[in-house]
Amino acid sequence: MTAVPLTTRAAAAAPLDVGRIRREFPILARTIHDRPLVYLDNAATTQKPQAVIDAIVRYYREENANIHRGVHHLSEAATAAYEESRARIARFAGAAAPEGVVFVRGATEAINLVAHSYLRPRLQKGGRILLSAMEHHSNIVPWQLVAEERGAGVSVIPMNDRGELLLEEYERLLDGPVAMVGLVHVSNALGTVNPVAEMTRMAHARGIPVLVDGAQAVPHMSVDVRTLGCDFYVFSAHKMYGPTGVGALIAPPSLLESMPPYQGGGDMIRSVTFERTTFAGVPARFEAGTPNIAGGIAFGEAVRWLEGIGVENVRAHEEDLLRHASEVLEGVPGLRVIGTAREKAAVMSFVMEEIHPHDIGTILDREGIAVRTGHHCAQPVMQRFGVPATARASFGVYNTREEIDVLARGLRTVREVMG
Amino acid sequence: MTVDADVRDLYQQVILDHNRNPRNFGPLAGADRTVEGFNPLCGDHYTVYLRFEGDRVAEVRFTGAGCAISKASASVMTDALRGRTRDEAAQLFDLFQKLITGKADPGEHLEELGKLAAFSGVSEFPARVKCAGLAWHTMHAALRPDGETTVSTE
DSSP: OOOOOOHHHHHHOOOOHHHHHTOGGGGGGGEEETTTEEBBBBBTOOOOOOHHHHHHHIIIIIOOTTEEEOOOHHHHHHHHHHHHHHHHHHHHOOOSSSGEEEEEEHHHHHHHHOOOOIHHHHTTTTTTEEEEEOOOOGGGGHHHHHHHHTTTTEEEEEEOOOOOOHHHHHHHHTTTSSSEEEEEETTTTOEEEEEEEEHHHHHHHHTTTTEEOOOOTTTTTTOHHHOOOEOOOOGGGGGGOOOOOOOEEEHHHHHHTSSSOOSOOSSEEEOOOSSSSEEEETGGGGGSSSSHHHHHHHHHHHHHHHHHHOOHHHHHHHHHHHHHHHHHTSSSEEEEEEOOSSSBBEEEEEEEETOOOOHHHHHHHHTTTEEEOOOOOOOHHHHHHHHHHHHEEEOTOOOHHHHHHHHHHHHHHHHHHHH | OOOOOHHHSSSOHHHHHHHSOOBBEEETTTTEEEEEOOOOOTTOEEEEEEEEEEEEEEEEEEEOOOOHHHHHHHHHHHHTTTTTBHHHHHHHHHHHHHHHHHOOOOOGHHHHHGGGGGGGGGOOOOHHHHHHHHHHHHHHHHHHHOSEEEEOOO
16 A cells, blocks of 8 residues: 555545445434443444444345245345445445455354365465464464464564564475465554565565455555455454455455365255366355355445545544543553554554553443453454553544544543542 | 542441451462452453461462452451351352442341451442452362362452
8 A cells, every 4th residue: 555645635536425424324413321322342343333234124025035045036135236236336345346255144254264174285294374462363263273274484574563563484484395475454452454465465475375364454545356356355244334254355266276275065065966066166156055144235235435534534533532542541641552553544442551451341331431441352453552451442433533522521530549 | 529429338447447458468389279350451461379277268368369359358358257157158259249249238237247248349349249249259269179269259
């Protein structure tokens, strides 16, 4: 991704009508403990706009049928809607073709699929899987499982105190017996935006394939997998205003063709006898069984909705929120931000002197403020920064500066309660 | 901003005090039982050390780290246990579990509970029940000579 100066980028984007956007999210009208909901846990999952909720309801009310099976009208309509969604997701992510989009349960399943079907047959004893120090557990554990089975291991790209990867170290590690690189595009715990295009080029120069976990990137910035150049790109619908239980694995169809099936079942075969089964082409080969049809269709609707607003407009809005949050939280006594990368998405992880994040989370909750507290499924990141856990406020398209001010007041209340 | 009444009730002075100045904190040389307790979801972890004289708890100490609720609970527990028999300690464990899950009225058990009554506010916060119970579950395992040496809340 090319870095554009913040001011230019902000000026190029139209200011969002956040009031109108908020009205599209029914849940934002809720109160929590008699206070207006201030939802700042978007890195865990975003809320869903009415359009996405309607897509799920419409499918079950008007189109429900199994896909890729029937000749009857409903099955054809459901199949068409599901495949339209796939094509929309392909265009959104810059995939070469709809066949390069595999529907999965989420980013986690996508990584397991690649570890199992792509890497496992290729991984030699003594081989290394190179991961960054800021990976989510979902981009660590699937690789460890395969590595253990093959007598291989995991190596780690270190980061500095700001939470930026050390590219010289990465380059040095690439010269080892590396079979695969796994990188998070945007860190869920730190907000760091990693230079994945450059890091992919460095790996490819040595013939090493790269998987990028884009779960935290696609809701916040334009992503074009062909520009990034990575072999595999994965993300989940529910972090980009879509439903839970569905996500996408993006890869060139020719690469997917080279991989054996991940799970067996219906819908992934060409022909079956008890002696021999031949498998379907891609992506069907990786989509055994009846999928999450309503979720897949609503996923496409979430993409349509996000494109309607403009991902770059979302990015500009969230950059403004991040700047405001950085200023305002700096004024809270005893607060330390964890993750201060120069390229950073709208995530504020922080700790407060002598106050455990869980106590922060409980007290904020009673003010109607939802933040995540804990290790964010990134325990190695916590270890790196020497903290047991952090509190994390993560922003989305519907958040406002006023909500950040409410957070800052809430943190002063935390201080007051905890003495 | 006025502070929520349930929050005030949760973070009572006793809890804040024991969080800041935990009693009986540090390892115990010569412990008969040493048990570790973890909450893998939040990362809280404590080790509870018990030394018995006959059937009675002669000494109890703890080490570890976690939130204010879990640390204060461990601290108050160590104060409450000394001198009790294994059965009495197990009974206190049961009562404390009932207290933090809202199944016991603290008003009816003031004498038995003593400072433990400060944890009655936890029942209003289901997500924090495991915090308050962690050291207690660890201690409960330590009461049995053949019990586990690690305890997990999950």
